Amino acid sequence: KQEVTQIPAALSVPEGENLVLNCSFTDSAIYNLQWFRQDPGKGLTSLLLIQSSQREQTSGRLNASLDKSSGRSTLYIAASQPGDSATYLCAVYNSGGSNYKLTFGKGTLLTVNP
């Protein structure tokens, strides 16, 4: 059974700092890994999708890496801003018995202080 762990559970940083969020998963037989952002009481916004054959993806100030063999991914946020404050969720996509599904971590709650 796939398990996804995100560290740290919460992170508070001053504006402008670069930061790294960590995600690990137990079953390396994944198809892809996706990072999401969730604002309080809202749905999920897709940030980056990394296919299993890829090592990293970049979008603006965000960079996500994937080391499939070791079961790890990191999300790097450069020059953080107060608007980046949200919960960041990592999810991996693989076969779960008879159907394919995303397995989520519990998320990292990020607070960027002005």
Add this chain to the structure above:
Amino acid sequence: GAVVSQHPSRVICKSGTSVKIECRSLDFQATTMFWYRQFPKKSLMLMATSNEGSKATYEQGVEKDKFLINHASLTLSTLTVTSAHPEDSSFYICSAQKGDLNTEAFFGQGTRLTVV
């Protein structure tokens, strides 16, 4: 990206009544949609996979008679919480994918259900 719309965003209902939540893919067709439940400070829990034109596939421990799923068209899936009880109060989120099952997943805005 793609747009997935979920309605309503909030609903309060009395214990014993049923509530229907809609999930629409606005700018693409989705043969498969997914329904999740999110508890405070917990991971999203997959409840079921909704397949257009066929029965939904429920995850272990999810009561299919309690949580009815209908995926009658390529752009609409509905989740009906039947005979709701306070313990059903939660945040429900749907998602859909544009192409193959291992492509990017897009999520709705979520529905906050409160059963009183």
